[in-house]
Amino acid sequence: MSLGGFTSPWWFLLLLVLAALVVGYLWAQRVRRRDTLRFSNLQVLERVTPKRQGWMRHGPIALLGVALVLLTVGLAGPTSEQKIPRNRATVMLTIDVSLSMMAKDVDPNRLDAAKLAAKEFADKLTPGINLGLVSFAGTATVMVMPTTDRGAVKQAINGLTLSEATATGDGINASMQAIDSFGKMIGGAEGPPPSRIVLMADGGQTIPREPDAPRGAFTKAKEAKNANVPISTISFGTEHGTIDIEGEPQEVEVDDAAMEEIAQLSGGEFHKAASTEQLRSVYNTLGEQIGYEIKRTDASKPWLALGTLAVIVAVGAALVVGQRLP
Structure with a gap:
């Protein structure tokens, strides 16, 4: 020592x-x-x-x-370094529910696998973390404001349904607004708690087309950086995913580069998951990073x-x- x-x-x-x-x-x-x-x-x-x-x-x-x-x-x-459970933090779980999530390159399909892993993540997250849920496709919806009630979050995860288009920037923006509102309610003398967005998606955005547009994912990632809200991105799926649209197969390849750029611009980390097992592993890693902090103790x-x-x-x-x- x-x-x-x-x-x-x-x-x-x-x-x-x-x-x-x-x-x-x-x-x-x-x-x-x-x-x-x-x-x-x-x-x-x-x-x-x-x-x-x-x-x-x-x-x-x-x-x-x-x-x-x-x-x-x-x-x-x-003194020694010890892993201490956090008793004050906010996490917004932000999940892509666009039609590409029906691809079956991940068994049984991307969305169902994502639901299962997200619920396990909620269960394993330390009790002091306030967890919220945002879903996004063509628009973004705050399903659950940050709360320590894991049951409410898991119930909302079960209710996720697919919709058209992918507005990744809107999903990030909705998560930031939820974090800001929650932080103002519970901030107190210590200020708002540390916050993070966990963004899980399988492809690039379609609304708007340009990620650097005012509503774009890259623009919102930079805003998250300025607000000190890092984004941990999970690129979920494979390069061989397809979905049927009006009887015609359509490729829905994951966009790892875009997800990695979002993480980098926000000061967060990029994770790749091409299977249910890998997704669980990523969530376990994030649970350790988010749920605990290293402190020097007597x-x-x-x-x-x-x-x-x-x-x-x-x-x-x-x-x-x-x-x-x-």
Whole structure:
């Protein structure tokens, strides 16, 4: 553990005192040996002095030194990184429900697979996260405002139905508005909670045609960046998806490049999922990233406990070995 991991590293100055005590102890042992050798009658000395225990007589002092080191480390305030569940955050799950989601390149089809994975994501998300739901096709709809009621979110996921066109920018915009409204309601003195959009889609937008248009996905991704709302995108599907429109098969290839660009412009991450298993894996990863945060917490208790235990053992050993305290 580096010095940067301690809250009060100046306590380590006590180790200088400990070093001085060690030097003093060694010097006292040397003086004692010198004075003993000056005794004129060694036979009498052997009768009047207690039998020496050799190296064991130094054991209590050594244990006491170890105890002082452990206690010094504890007093210096060591810290450690721990994964702590978030108790204050907002996530908008934003799902594409355009007709391309009926493609069966993912079993049983893209939409049903997405529903199942999204519900599992809701179940596994830590309880303190407020989760909302937005669906989008030609327009965007806020199905559920952010809430800790997972049942309401899963019920809304079950009710997702397909519609024509893909207005990805509108989906992002609706999610941002929901986050903003919710943040104003619960912000308080601490301000709005940290927020994120999880955008799952299988293709590029069709309304408007240009992603850089005012309503476009790239424009809204930049606005999300400015609002400090990163977008985690999930490009779901394969390059071989098709749907039937009026009896004619039509290819609905996923647009990974557009989804990756949205994530990059917003300061979020891009994920690719070409199967139900991969989608579940992505959601599990996002659940870990969103639901938990790494914090440095106090780790002094084990050091203090071990130091105290070492003191007790040192005192006990001194009484047994030398019939006196060290």
